[in-house]
Ligand SMILES: *[C@@H]1O[C@H](CO)[C@@H](O)[C@H](O)[C@H]1NC(C)=O
């Protein structure tokens with residue numbers, strides 16, 4: 003019983019139960035940012051995997067893989083670097099890129115945690131998946147800072163959707179820290195800023211979206227280091243012309259990430275920098291090889307239909323340029339065999355032949371898989387015809403691990419990958 007529950011909180015609970023709408027707090031003053039306190043709790047040493055892996059296994063077709071995975075249902079799990087916490091590692095249920103998502107991903111055994119970086123107006127690095135996603139991932143439009151947005155909130159009218167565009171570069175670090183992280187999404191028919199905040203897909207939840215703690219990159223380093231895990235920072239593409247504010251060039255931005263690791267005393271062997279831009283990876287390789295050595299080239303060039311053979315052909319170009327790790331989306335690495343089984347794609351076999359290490363993204367972003375496959379979800383696009391249910395997820399993880407030979411999988415729910423890694427001894 004929670005007798006201390008205030009009548010206001012009880013009223014919100016009842017209201018949302020009755021109307022069936024989102025549980026997000028309605029009035030802006032009910033969003034209360036938690037202040038950043040450096041981590042002081044004990045290091046999370048074991049991994050807690052919860053009920054989801056078992057749920058997925060129970061849904062699998064009978065066979066050796068199901069039997070093998072079932073045998074591991076009682077193991078004491080440990081963290082694994084095969085399990086990479088995407089946007090924190092728990093954003094299936096927790097606001098992405100927040101302290102809460104990272105702590106939950108760490109709990110679920112992610113051995114590597116991700117922060118995507120963007121820069122603020124005063125050139126500080128913060129964790130956000132896109133420089134201009136504050137209007138869908140925070141409560142900014144419902145705060146006074148909403149007026150500073152590149153495009154302030156405009157209500158839906160006469161069939162035109164509600165809009166806003168809010169960028170980290172619109173505000174300072176101190177202003178950014180006053181925001182609350184929420185689940186990514188927005189309400190296209192919103193007539194008020196508060197309604198604009200609602201738009202979480204039904205298979206995610208607003209249960210933990212009560213005010214996610216947004217993080218600077220420096221805070222991210224402190225948090226992940228306190229649990230002794232590895233780091234992956236992605237340099238997000240600027241959405242403003244560079245150089246920004248005079249002399250802030252792309253290279254200064256790329257170098258700033260490295261300098262923050264160095265200032266925090268973190269060994270480069272624990273750091274996996276990433277970018278979709280080959281120029282960024284080439285910069286790190288050239289300017290700071292200690293950190294460049296493990297830099298990850300994110301590859302989605304084959305996304306455009308018809309470009310896939312060229313993306314495969316490009317792999318040798320990347321290899322010759324010194325890139326050691328490539329990370330394409332799940333769909334690039336698998337194809338369907340004659341009996342509807344998952345098999346490695348030509349991209350996968352080519353990357354392996356060239357001796358490139360492979361990471362891939364992102365598991366657990368698609369919701370229920372039958373629905374995802376039917377709706378043309380991009381992560382399952384190459385195997386949609388062989389994908390029928392949630393239990394198929396471990397067939398995919400198994401082919402990626404055993405046949406493609408990936409070294410790690412980014413996931414929005416780290417437990418799913420950590421379970422497999424523990425079961426098969428991948429650390
Ligand atoms: C979206 O906005 C409209 C108009 O403000 C509102 O009626 C509707 O309830 C909102 N949807 C959600 C899920 O909150």
Ligand SMILES: *[C@@H]1O[C@H](CO)[C@@H](O)[C@H](O)[C@H]1NC(C)=O
Pocket residue numbers: 280281303304309312313316319
């Ligand atoms: C090949 O690599 C270059 C350098 O990153 C890139 O500009 C080009 O788009 C790539 N082409 C394909 C098809 O991947």
Ligand SMILES: *[C@@H]1O[C@H](CO)[C@@H](O)[C@H](O)[C@H]1NC(C)=O
Pocket residue numbers: 383384385386387
């Ligand atoms: C899946 O099956 C449909 C219908 O048989 C076919 O049109 C489509 O090309 C197939 N997709 C893939 C990726 O094989």
